[in-house]
Amino acid sequence: MDVLSDVITTMRAGLPHSARVRRTVPFGRRFPASGGAGFHALLQGAGWLIPQAGDPVALEPGDVVFLPRGSAHGLADSLSTPLLDVSPSTPLLDVPASSAEIRPGPDEVRAPAGGPVTVMLCGAYLLDRSRAHPLMEELPEVVHLPTTGGHRSELRAALDLLGGELERSRPGTDAMVPALLDMLLLHILRAWLDERSREGAATGWSAALHDPAVATALRAIHDEPGRQWSVEELGRHAGLSRAAFARRFTALVGRPPLAYLTWWRMTIAARLLRDSDAPSNAVAGQVGYTSEFSFAHAFKRTYGRPPGAYRRQVRGRAGS
Structure with a gap:
């Protein structure tokens, strides 16, 4: 699996x-802060995203704003319009939806007749913040x-x-919408990473994924996390000497190769x-530990x- 897809799959919760x-x-x-991530896409009209810190962002049709840490923010047609608080139970979406369900057509909030109209797509992703990948951070x-x-x-x-799926519910919509939301999230992240690379501003993970040697090693780790990798073997995959690979990987990823593998x-x-x-012993084998004891110690x-x-703890929390 490629690194970006793997990151999203692992962080997703619900x-x-x-x-x-x-x-x-x-x-x-x-909108109050939330534990997930969210987006707003302007389809029609004009508006402003007003972050809690930083400058307001003017939005035009086709613009997308993504809030990877679910930061508190405002949405308005004008900077002079007062902001009404949205219930904390529906962060990022001013609609009566559970945080763990998809509600397509019925969630559309319809405007009364008359006056200019702004149309947006808004969405929220539930992510496991306890193990956030450094790429997202x-x-x-x-x-x-x-x-x-x-x-x-x-x-x-x-x-x-x-x-189209949210505007009119049809057979298959319940299966289609979550897949489209995942696809949209990947397109958002890919667009940001590509933009950073084009502008010459790529650092850290955005640079790592565009560095042929480091990206090759990352793909190898994500393809076979249970393999007994050595720095030398990863360097061979990357086409670099052991020392040169270790330096480049650490500089871009922020961890030495084997430290990232363990993480x-x-x-x-x-x-x-x-x-x-x-x-537990099966989990240990999947992540490269031949001894359940050594796996339990590392975990x-x-x-x-x-x-x-x-x-027991995480399942108890989920059931409460």
Whole structure:
């Protein structure tokens, strides 16, 4: 699996939700912070995203704003319009939707007749913040992807497909919408990473994924996290000497190669313990440990408790 897809799959917790929202001008909403990530895409009209910190962002049709850490923010037709608070139970979406369900057509908020109308697609993703991937942590509080630029065609197509499903519920919509939301999230992240690379501003993970040698090694780790990798073998995959590879990988990823491998193994192990019924020894084997004891020791060093206790805790929390 490629690194970007793997990151999203591992961080995801529960189903995303989305809505097509229509507002008559004037409108203003203040959204509280949430534990997930969210986006707003302007389809018609004009508006402003007003972050809690930083400058307001003017929005035109086709623009997308992504909030990777679910930061508190406002949405309004004008900077002079007062903001009404949105219920904390429906962060990022001013509609009555559960945080773990997808509600397509019925979630559309319809404007009364008369007056200019703004139409937006809004959505929220539930992400596991306890093990956030450093790639996601590098993103700014607000990612603004304006409609300008030829590289937006794929993002535009994803928005059109999602908007069509949310506008009119049809057979298959319940299966289609979560897949389209995942696709949209990947297009948003890909567009941001590509933009950073084109502008020559790529650093850290955005640079790592565009560096042929480091990206090759990362793909190898993510393809086979249970393999007994050595720095020398990863360097051969990358086409570099051991020393040159270790320096470049550490500089871009922020961890030495084997430290990142261990971090990623523990991240996968936590997900398997949370989401599957696989016994601890099977989880250990999947992430490269031949000894259940050594796996339990490494897991406890990372999470502060052995695998069994961790599984009971996270499942107890989910059921409460």
